Amino acid sequence: MAKRSHVDSEQPLSPAVFHILMALATGERHGYDIMREIALDTLGAMRLGPGTLYGCLKRMLDAGLVKECDERPDRELDDERRRYYRATDSGLRAVRAEANRLEAAVAAAQAKKLLGRRFNVAGAKR
């Protein structure tokens, strides 16, 4: 498949892709680190297996949402076999757009009283 240099940020992202981009929004990570970060972000509700994670990463690399990093962290802390990934500008735009969509959906759900009182409009716990 031809590489896509541009991804329409209007297009919704799958939950797995959204969480991978969220994990990569704060810096480069290797595969297992992404899996751990997603489990932490979702309080364990979403645990990606290696197959799903690397399948998504492959498609995200093709779509230009992430790229592989050449820079590596401190060698003493690092395993040479690991590959590091980072979100591209296009990936960051896409994750921001998706976060805005989700915020609007949460606000709409709250307006229809589908959410408990412990959530505010931004979805944060009070």
Next chain:
Amino acid sequence: MAGLAQSFLLRFMGRTYALMILAYPRAFRREFGREMRLAFSSEALELSRRTGLRSLFPFFLRVSSDWFVSVWKEHCDMPKRLITVVTILLLLAVDWLTFHDLFEPHTVRDYLTLAASLLVFLYIGLDILRRPDPTAARSD
């Protein structure tokens, strides 16, 4: 004793997963296989240290179900491309055989063959243009 059992189980699961990875398409396996094994063994090791051996069984079940779905998905990606390329090459060959000599008289069947192949090309082109992004929600 528990340490021995733990290291045996981890090695066994690691080797089993390495065999399971063989089910992925070769290109995918070559690109990500080693990292997948690494991610698997890192998670298994961390789980066994944190919560003991019992947690490894649900973990392996979860990874197996993930494996089943992702193997299917990766294989589905490959044949579509292959079928498209083969169809295009085949139709181009048929069209060339039919029309390589423009001055030769052609039958209605020849023109119908050409029209059919043009329709197939149009369909493939539109399908490629309309295909949702692979990272979009529905395809994942």
